[in-house]
Amino acid sequence: MPSSLPRPLAELPVRRLTRSDLVACADLCEDRGWARDERRWGLLLAAGTGYGMDDPGGEGLMASCVVTSYGPDLTAVGMLLVANRYARQGIARHLMDRVLAEHGSTPLSLYATTAGQPLYEQLGFAIVGSAQRVTGRYLPGGEQPCDATVLPATAEDLRAMIELDSKVFGTDRTHLLARLPAFADHIRVARVRGEIVGYAALWPSGRAHVVGPLIAPDTDTAEALVAALAAATDLPLRADIDARHGDLLDRLERRGLLPSSATTVMTLGAPDLPGDWTRRYAPLTVATG
């Protein structure tokens, strides 16, 4: 049943989300058919800034958005959600206007769904790439041999992972990755002659396990990291693979991970994402880049 706004939008407050909003955030996801993802919300609200609008009808949250700052060069925008009952009343635009007013002097990036893309285009975001979501049960066997040794990450590996990540991602994201050991169920590192050249994490979302981030020097190592994580779970896998990595997408499809939805990578205030896309196969989550 659609709900109309009792007052003009400009009079409805936008407030900061906190951990006490986790259930309301999860309810909003569910309202839009997304996994509830309380754990992901916990990470996002701890490492970033959440914006929310309360339902004037008293039913939890009407809208959300999360911003993760990576210093002066990049801020990622994610989790823009408006409850179905309030759709097409300008609420997402209102929330994005607020985010742009607060963060618009920094280059912004996001992964847009088909529903979100027209709004971002109207706000001046440009398309710089896309990510292909793949899902399914991983069928092991037939992977290409790779030069790296893939092992579970240890606490001592975190510093080297963060150093590698800052080169590949293009900015330091220690504040996010320091939380990765608590957020992820499994982390694997790829080493060549002792040096960490890649890493990947597996975290739960609904009835699946998501692979992300996935950072590797080449497709063979990326495939080996996915295979190692797949061996650690009985759940179906999900990953949002940079569409330029068609070679990995082909291999994952042969292993049973089939293409589902796609998202469009967009930026505002920067011609492209920083860093080295050739080694960046999948984001931590599409909400953080």
Ligand SMILES: CC(C)(COP(=O)(O)OP(=O)(O)OC[C@H]1O[C@@H](n2cnc3c(N)ncnc32)[C@H](O)[C@@H]1OP(=O)(O)O)[C@@H](O)C(=O)NCCC(=O)NCCS
């Ligand atoms: C995308 C979403 C946030 C839009 O929220 P909203 O409050 O309904 O959007 P607005 O009313 O502010 O619409 C702004 C403009 O975006 C476009 N738009 C909004 N919803 C759209 C949809 N479902 N399909 C295509 N374009 C859409 C329209 O151009 C719209 O302007 P108009 O109504 O004047 O034509 C909402 O549909 C949603 O929560 N979807 C599910 C989650 C999602 O995909 N989020 C985006 C993540 S990147």
